[in-house]
Amino acid sequence: MSRSPLRLITLISFFGIIVLLKLFTNISWNIIVSIAIIMIFLEVFTFAFETEGHDLLKIFVILTSFVGLPIFVLLYLGIFNSFSNPLISLLFAVFIVIFGAMAIFTIVKLNYVEIEYDWIDEK
Structure with missing residues (x-):
C-alpha cells in the first residue's frame, strides 16, 4: 500500500x-x-x-501500536483518573501491557503458519 x-x-x-x-x-x-x-x-x-x-522500525511500530498507543489513548481520555484507587489504575495498565504482549505473541506465532497451495499440480 x-x-x-x-x-x-x-x-x-x-x-x-x-x-x-x-x-x-x-x-x-x-x-x-x-x-x-x-x-x-x-x-x-x-x-x-x-x-x-528497518526491522527496528517494525519492532518500534508494533510495540507502540499494541502497548503504547492503548495506554496513551486511555490516559488522554482520562480513564485512569476515573478509578478511586491508584493501584487499580496501575493494575489496569499492567493488564493492557499483558494483552498487548499476547497480541504481539499471537502475530509472531501466526507468522510461522504458512499455507502453500500449488495450483499448477491441480491442472
Whole structure:
C-alpha cells in the first residue's frame, strides 16, 4: 500500500470520517482526537510493513501500536483518573501491557503458519 493509490483514498476517508464525526455527532472532541490518533497509527502500521523498512522500525511500530498507543489513548481520555484507587489504575495498565504482549505473541506465532497451495499440480 506504500505506492498504491489506495493510500491516498485511505487518508481521504480518514479525514472524511473525522469531519463527519465532528459535524453530525455529539461525541466529545477528546474521543474524536483519539480516533484520529488510532487512524494515524493504522496508516503508519500498514506503511511500515508494506515498505522494506528497518526491522527496528517494525519492532518500534508494533510495540507502540499494541502497548503504547492503548495506554496513551486511555490516559488522554482520562480513564485512569476515573478509578478511586491508584493501584487499580496501575493494575489496569499492567493488564493492557499483558494483552498487548499476547497480541504481539499471537502475530509472531501466526507468522510461522504458512499455507502453500500449488495450483499448477491441480491442472
